[in-house]
Amino acid sequence: MDWKGRDVISVRDFSKEDIEFVLNVAERLETELNEKGALDYAKGKILATLFFEPSTRTRLSFESAMHRLGGSVIGFSSAASTSVKKGESLADTIKTVEQYSDVIVLRHPMEGAARLAAEVADIPVINAGDGSNQHPTQTLLDLYTIKRAFGRIDGLTIGLLGDLKYGRTVHSLAEALAFYDVELYLISPELLRMPKHIIEELREKGVRIHETTDLEGTIPKLDVLYVTRIQRERFPDEQEYLKVKGSYQVNCAVLKRAREGLRIMHPLPRVDEIHPEVDKTSHALYFRQVFSGVPVRMALLGLTLGVLEGV
Amino acid sequence: MAELKVTAIREGTVIDHIPAGKGLKVIEILRLNRPNGGVLLLASNVHSGKLGRKDIVKIEGKFLSEEEVNKIALIAPTATVNIVRDYKVAEKFKVEVPGEITGILRCANPNCVSNHEYTVSKFYVVSREPLKVRCHYCERTMEEEEILGNL
Numbered sequence A: 001m002d003w004k005g006r007d008v009i010s011v012r013d014f015s016k017e018d019i020e021f022v023l024n025v026a027e028r029l030e031t032e033l034n035e036k037g038a039l040d041y042a043k044g045k046i047l048a049t050l051f052f053e054p055s056t057r058t059r060l061s062f063e064s065a066m067h068r069l070g071g072s073v074i075g076f077s078s079a080a081s082t083s084v085k086k087g088e089s090l091a092d093t094i095k096t097v098e099q100y101s102d103v104i105v106l107r108h109p110m111e112g113a114a115r116l117a118a119e120v121a122d123i124p125v126i127n128a129g130d131g132s133n134q135h136p137t138q139t140l141l142d143l144y145t146i147k148r149a150f151g152r153i154d155g156l157t158i159g160l161l162g163d164l165k166y167g168r169t170v171h172s173l174a175e176a177l178a179f180y181d182v183e184l185y186l187i188s189p190e191l192l193r194m195p196k197h198i199i200e201e202l203r204e205k206g207v208r209i210h211e212t213t214d215l216e217g218t219i220p221k222l223d224v225l226y227v228t229r230i231q232r233e234r235f236p237d238e239q240e241y242l243k244v245k246g247s248y249q250v251n252c253a254v255l256k257r258a259r260e261g262l263r264i265m266h267p268l269p270r271v272d273e274i275h276p277e278v279d280k281t282s283h284a285l286y287f288r289q290v291f292s293g294v295p296v297r298m299a300l301l302g303l304t305l306g307v308l309e310g311v
Numbered sequence B: 001m002a003e004l005k006v007t008a009i010r011e012g013t014v015i016d017h018i019p020a021g022k023g024l025k026v027i028e029i030l031r032l033n034r035p036n037g038g039v040l041l042l043a044s045n046v047h048s049g050k051l052g053r054k055d056i057v058k059i060e061g062k063f064l065s066e067e068e069v070n071k072i073a074l075i076a077p078t079a080t081v082n083i084v085r086d087y088k089v090a091e092k093f094k095v096e097v098p099g100e101i102t103g104i105l106r107c108a109n110p111n112c113v114s115n116h117e118y119t120v121s122k123f124y125v126v127s128r129e130p131l132k133v134r135c136h137y138c139e140r141t142m143e144e145e146e147i148l149g150n151l
Helices: A016-036 A056-068 A091-096 A114-118 A136-150 A168-177 A196-204 A215-219 A238-244 A276-280 A285-304 B025-027 B064-073 B144-147
Strands: A046-051 A072-076 A102-106 A125-130 A157-161 A183-187 A208-212 A224-227 A263-267 B010-017 B040-048 B052-062 B080-085 B090-096 B101-104 B124-129 B131-135 B141-143
Touching: A016 A285, A046 A056, A046 A091, A056 A072, A056 A102, A056 A125, A056 A136, A056 A285, A072 A183, A091 A102, A091 A114, A102 A285, A114 A125, A125 A136, A125 A285, A136 A168, A136 A224, A136 A263, A136 A285, A157 A168, A157 A215, A168 A183, A168 A196, A168 B010, A183 A215, A196 A208, A196 B144, A208 A215, A224 B010, A263 A285, B010 B025, B010 B064, B025 B064, B064 B144, B131 B144, B141 B144
Parallel strands: A046 A072, A046 A102, A102 A125, A157 A183, A157 A224, A183 A208, A224 A263
Antiparallel strands: B010 B052, B010 B080, B040 B052, B080 B090, B101 B124, B124 B131, B131 B141
């Protein structure tokens, strides 16, 4: 499968084969990393991380992935210190930065920014989040985490909990899960239901979907509970946020009704939606999920740079 | 006989089979209501065998560009366009919603990059009936009402 020079912009651009291929490469890289400690596939290659809005976790994960591949990193973590503040267009920033680097990772507050950047750049662009639209590498690492935990994705019953209206991670994950034989429970307050067009699309693709507000009644059915934060910053109206703030908390009392094998995921950061007491239980998968970002992003960087032919 | 209710035109375009009530919108988006334009005739609520009721727009001295035909297709997908020369229909075709809509529609998402950076807008038609399009950039789906408001 030829990934050299390919952009990673949206889950919509992937086929199931693409996803499986990336997950397999990530798994092989993780094994190799465990054996050798450090790799040098991307030696001499430079990653530019352009983060127009803060995201320490995603940025560090990409940087760690590039370093573990033996490459180096340049970039910025806020638009405030760049020429954007002087009025430079995104297109010009991209055209400039591609002169200094071999691959660009972009986080931008506007939806569609990564697509535009990819059209402008001759080098690969990887979307690290564009507004409330897509975060495809998060989706891939989520799938990777599920696959590593269960050995499969097909046949699982998965609950998506929290902000299903504004949460781009759950939108992309749901779209990607449509490639698999899964049953989805969408658990959210009424105000934060999954957008209708996404549900329609999933149903058209044959996904069995149930919408509910009832976490406790649903939890016994689940293999995976994917929890999301209710993101204050995405609400156009503070009053709307206050109505749903703290709607759900996953704690040991709630988990008493869960299957023994239930695994809890969260894209993090969390606020109060998962009680810290859950961290020590066998259900907690979210820190392992953070780790998954490294091999998955190593795979994407290496593949788009075209340096992983031997893996 | 319905066509005789409005004057025949010598040279120009007749847009027929517009769903009743959409004729004014066609005039608006083609910007035909400017004072320096040619003769413009609108017949509204005309009996139609196919549609029950329809609107007809006649524009003297104007032939439509591909972009204008595509705009009509988004508002009035049942419309037919007649090119009139010397009082006779020289050409007649049905409008068709294209698979991709480039340059003529603005994204309704205020946070879409296409509303902030220099781009040519692009949409993919997700469904023709009801009309739904998806923005190439922000991937948001727009439905008929939003489409009409952003032409």
